[in-house]
Amino acid sequence: MPRSGGVPLRVVSYNIHGQRDDTAALAAVVREAAPDVVIVQEGPRRLRWRAKSAALAASFGLVVAAGGLPSLGNLLLTSLRVRVTGTRCRRFPLTPGRHLRGAAYADCVVAGSARFTVAGSHLSTDPAERPGQAELFGRDLAAAPHPVIAGADLNEEPGGPAWTAVARGLTDAAVAADRGERFTYSCADPRRRLDALFVDPRITVVDYDVVDTPLTRRASDHFPVLVDLLLPTAG
Template sequence: MTARIRVVSYNIHSFKDDPHALAAVVADLAPDVLVVQEGARRFRWRQKNAALADRLRMVVGGGGLWSLGNLVLTTLRVRVLETRDVRFPLVPGHHMRGAVFATCAVPGAQFVVTGSHLSTDAAVRPTQAAAWRAEMRGYELPVIAAGDLNAEPADPTWAAVADGLRIAGTAPTHPASGPRRAIDGVFVDKRIEVSRFQVVSSEATLRASDHLPIAVDLVIPD
């Protein structure tokens, strides 16, 4: 058996933009799993992330404060079996960074989805990327990794995350008003088939965030 799912990765710019446009973008994409960067991570973070999920007609699968604003939202088609938050080693003078992991099941397959938002500092990013990839290796299930890498594909950061995985595709995602930099990425286990990769640009995405969302359609083996 196999399962077909749609995963969307989206940096939502810390709720700074038009929430109605954000809801419209996500509704149009209709993901089974939404991996969010820059979700709520401070005061009233649970309520804020729950309100986001409600607006998007999804549920919170995992993440928030303990994963440093990384968040997994799902539809009711997806059962979240287990979640885990990871924090990368703190580098003095830099923001704390981390990742969320969610073990999920849909009819026909199980998989792990993980999301992260890496440092803007080129000296720090590859180490964080390697730490993230090392955490993924602890799972036997197929892994889907999505995040804002703050680096383009030629940067060592991408190679560190992609080690042993397949890059689903690349295209500029930032800034949304005139994308020039491919700094957001989705990486999948080589057992997973990527049937479609798209970076979505529309009138609504210009108002929803400073990043464009990535949507991938995947076929996951049993």
């Protein structure tokens, strides 16, 4: 049932390191969190990416909403509680000699009346090309048809130009929960907050956590970001 003031939604944003670590631990981490939405960075993007994306989603107890190869490894997964009404993907312009990057978007509805757009991206490690990608991603978020929930590995810390471009007009969930000091990278030596979840100001941040456990330290090189939200309802 909706809580007073909104509809609850649990979201995880997670760079899964191309599933190169302990995949059983990865599945256990996400299943334990019991999210409605998972925003994946470094998901399947090459040979048999559809089957691999479906298998990853199934290991989490979720289904694929959008992403994969068309968004270059950004993947949006949802529980059956969430109905997806539209999807789209973007590839950022290629800088010669660098890796392609992209973003995935899905328009969703939960509890019959709470609509939102979920988005995910993984920006470049190159400080010269990252701000341009961030501007394109930020423009897409500003043009979204519903209140936005955006998860990303920005490869940059708060205050940088790319971070600022993506965050424009949105609420940083970590700051809203007074947990901006929680580092997300690396699991071996956590010193940087590279991973963020931003939400439309109409969405309430109820809780925020960077999940640091023995399982998460085995599952990837990034910690997952776990956020509880309250979504506004239509009317």
